[in-house]
Amino acid sequence: MPELPEVEVVRRGLLGHVVGKRIVAVEVLHPRAVRRQLGGAADLIGLLAGATVTAARRRGKYLWLEADPAAAADPIAILVHLGMSGQMLVQSAGAVDEKHLRIRATLDDGTELRFVDQRTFGSWMVDDIVGSVPASIAHIAPDPFDPGYDQSAVVKVLRGKHTEIKRALLDQTVVSGVGNIYADEALWRSQIHGQRLTDKLPVKSLRAVLDNAAAVMSEALDQGGTSFDALYVNVNGQSGYFERSLNAYGREGKPCRRCGAAMRREHFMNRSSFSCPRCQVRPRF
DNA sequence: TATATCTCCTGCGGGC
DNA sequence: TGCCCGCAGGAGATAT
Numbered sequence: 001m002p003e004l005p006e007v008e009v010v011r012r013g014l015l016g017h018v019v020g021k022r023i024v025a026v027e028v029l030h031p032r033a034v035r036r037q038l039g040g041a042a043d044l045i046g047l048l049a050g051a052t053v054t055a056a057r058r059r060g061k062y063l064w065l066e067a068d069p070a071a072a073a074d075p076i077a078i079l080v081h082l083g084m085s086g087q088m089l090v091q092s093a094g095a096v097d098e099k100h101l102r103i104r105a106t107l108d109d110g111t112e113l114r115f116v117d118q119r120t121f122g123s124w125m126v127d128d129i130v131g132s133v134p135a136s137i138a139h140i141a142p143d144p145f146d147p148g149y150d151q152s153a154v155v156k157v158l159r160g161k162h163t164e165i166k167r168a169l170l171d172q173t174v175v176s177g178v179g180n181i182y183a184d185e186a187l188w189r190s191q192i193h194g195q196r197l198t199d200k201l202p203v204k205s206l207r208a209v210l211d212n213a214a215a216v217m218s219e220a221l222d223q224g225g226t227s228f229d230a231l232y233v234n235v236n237g238q239s240g241y242f243e244r245s246l247n248a249y250g251r252e253g254k255p256c257r258r259c260g261a262a263m264r265r266e267h268f269m270n271r272s273s274f275s276c277p278r279c280q281v282r283p284r285f
Numbered sequence: 286t287a288t289a290t291c292t293c294c295t296g297c298g299g300g301c
Numbered sequence: 302t303g304c305c306c307g308c309a310g311g312a313g314a315t316a317t
Contacts (some may be wrong), residue, residue, distance in 0.1 A: 002311095032294080061311075084310055085295085100295085119295050121311060163288065172312075180310065270290080271310055 002082040004143055004177030005220035007061050014056040014113075018065065022052045028148040032171065033102035033115060036079075036125040036136070047076060047126040049104065060143045060176025063088075064127070064134050076126050077134040083121025089114045101150040123266050143177035144214035155206045158198040164211060165201060166194030178213050181249045182220070184274050186213035188248035191258075193280040194273055219245065248274045 002010070026048045028034055028041035035125040037044045050070025057064055064077040078087065089098070091112045103115035103124055115124060127134035142149040154175050158168055168174050169183040178186070187194050189212040194203060201209075223245065247257050251274055252265035 081311080083294090083312090119293095119309085121294065161287085167289085170311085269310090270292095272308085 002084075002086065002180050003179035003217070004058075004145070005059060005182075005217050007058055007082060007177075008145075008221055009224055010082070011056045011058045012062050013090070014063075014065065014088060017111070018053050018107065018113055019056055020053065021111075022050065023048050023067070023105050024108050025049065025106045026108075027104040028102070029104070030102040030117075032120045032121065033117060033123055034125065036123045039133050044124065044126055048078065051076065053078075059133055059137060059146065060133075060140050060172055061179070062140060062176075064138050066129065069172055075129055077129050079125050079127045079134045079136065080115070081122050083117060083119065083123070085118040086122030087114075087116040091114055113212045140172050141174055141176045143175065143209065144217065147175075149175075151207065151210050154210060155203055158201075158206050159203070161198045165192060165198050165206075166273065168198050169194075169209070169213065170269070175210065175213070177217065180273075181246070181273050182213060182216050184248040185216040185246060186210075187280065188275060189216065191276075191279045193275060193282045194268065196283050248276070250274065 001125060026045045028045065031041060034041050034044050047069065048067070050091070051067040053065050053067045054075065055066040057066065061081065063080045063082070066075050066077055069076055070264075080086070083090070085100075092112055093106070093110045093112055095112070098114065098116040100116050100118045102117050102120070105113040107113060115122070125136070127136050132140060133140075140190055141154070144151075157174055158165075161168060161174075166183050166187060169178045169186065169217070170180065183194070184210055190205065190208045192201070196205075198206070248263065251263040254263050255261065256263055256276040256279060259276065259278045261276055263274055264277050266273045266275070
């Protein structure tokens, strides 16, 4: 599942393959892939035709390509969210279409930028850039690798909330980039159960969770991201290796790598959470 | 206003 | 073999 490290791997790939290229044509093969575009597929196609990509940027799990439109105007952002299964692939013209190909952008060097998305949670949209980010993600908080990230400010927000720490970690308006996998990893490293309340946790613990979230995502990035199957790949279709380094996620019943206790799995927010019953004591309410 | 829950979607695996 | 069901989960919409 693409979280910050996986999106960053994709962004870096796009830097080398797409930036500097002009979009010759765009084809939308599934309406859900452009559901965030107010004018629909025709609008997106019209805005992108002839645009030249000038940069590839990211905030949290959102990725965008900055582009100069064909008609003289302000730069636009091609805002991309990979959802659960989105892939941005650079393919040569004539390559066989992927089964779940949703959008095809043909570039002026003959290659194609393809958006492939099995579960259709991902999307593309064209957006205005306000300040330094697309307008529609202005509410998304900086991620731990953003120059504008301020851990003290995040701790202050957490202390002002009355909610569970894992829920807060997944709230992209508090700190962005963290998803279910890295939230579990950060909490395991911090020896804190995800149901502990943010306003009851000491500042030291909140800082530790945020530090560990940044550390685990940094390590994952170094290994090309986390892949469990073919649903996450870089622009060349290759998978990352961080899955081998996970200490919590997906390890139900296996011994905790710190104390040896059997790892548990709990249902939380309609998804699974993995933790150590000995190192991460569940709070009593 | 803040927090919690529901919904969208597809493919896979397990059970019958 | 084929059908049904649960599961995976990001984020916006809706409910409390």
